[in-house]
Amino acid sequence: MLTVLMTGFEPFGGEVVNPSWEAVRRLREDIGDVRVVRLLVPTTYAGSIETVTEAIDRLHPAAVVMVGQAGGRAELSIERVAVNCDDAQAPDNAGELHEDIPVVVQGPTAYLATLPVKQIVAGLRSAGFPAAVSNTAGLFVCNHLFYGVLHHIATHDLNTQAGFVHVPFLPGQVADKAGTPSMSLETIVAGLDRIVAILTSSARP
Numbered sequence: 698m699l700t701v702l703m704t705g706f707e708p709f710g711g712e713v714v715n716p717s718w719e720a721v722r723r724l725r726e727d728i729g730d731v732r733v734v735r736l737l738v739p740t741t742y743a744g745s746i747e748t749v750t751e752a753i754d755r756l757h758p759a760a761v762v763m764v765g766q767a768g769g770r771a772e773l774s775i776e777r778v779a780v781n782c783d784d785a786q787a788p789d790n791a792g793e794l795h796e797d798i799p800v801v802v803q804g805p806t807a808y809l810a811t812l813p814v815k816q817i818v819a820g821l822r823s824a825g826f827p828a829a830v831s832n833t834a835g836l837f838v839c840n841h842l843f844y845g846v847l848h849h850i851a852t853h854d855l856n857t858q859a860g861f862v863h864v865p866f867l868p869g870q871v872a873d874k875a876g877t878p879s880m881s882l883e884t885i886v887a888g889l890d891r892i893v894a895i896l897t898s899s900a901r902p
């Protein structure tokens with residue numbers, strides 16, 4: 698049985714929900730012979746990496762798909778690159794402000810996602826989901842976690858593929874944000890479900 702670890706974040710920045718966790722927590726736990734483990738991650742620099750790397754070391758998943766909210770984006774964004782830099786104007790949920798500091802001191806400048814980014818985008822699009830490759834996961838907690846997990850996997854020589862998906866706001870979050878795109882929870886859940894299917898079908902011989 699293959700295990701896929703799916704993570705979502707707590708709400709942040711004054712929002713009362715985070716579509717990443719709302720969608721991840723609704724994923725089915727067993728899809729055929731794939732076990733989907735769902736994990737809530739704190740939106741903090743200090744806690745996010747440890748929360749996910751602890752689960753990777755315990756579960757030895759074939760893949761980890763980290764999911765976060767990218768308010769303002771219209772499609773499912775499959776992130777290609779994580780960079781070794783935290784630089785945000787807003788504090789995390791612990792009140793920490795990180796301005797222009799590395800995620801890992803003396804770590805490599807960047808890591809590329811080890812999930813098949815282009816194949817995921819093509820698979821989503823052919824199934825009717827709005828999806829695109831993104832070349833920046835921002836410089837806030839999402840990029841921090843993405844970089845930290847790829848660094849952990851690389852430095853411990855682990856056999857887990859890792860990637861990051863940014864999802865749009867939910868419709869209810871944009872009720873007072875005229876002109877801002879959103880995506881229904883059902884579509885986000887179905888898109889994440891499709892990503893699991895794409896990954897696990899390509900992982901099989």
Ligand code: PCA
Nearest residue numbers: 706740765766837838839
């Ligand atoms: N999105 C933020 C952090 C948590 C989340 O869901 C980001 O894009 O960095």
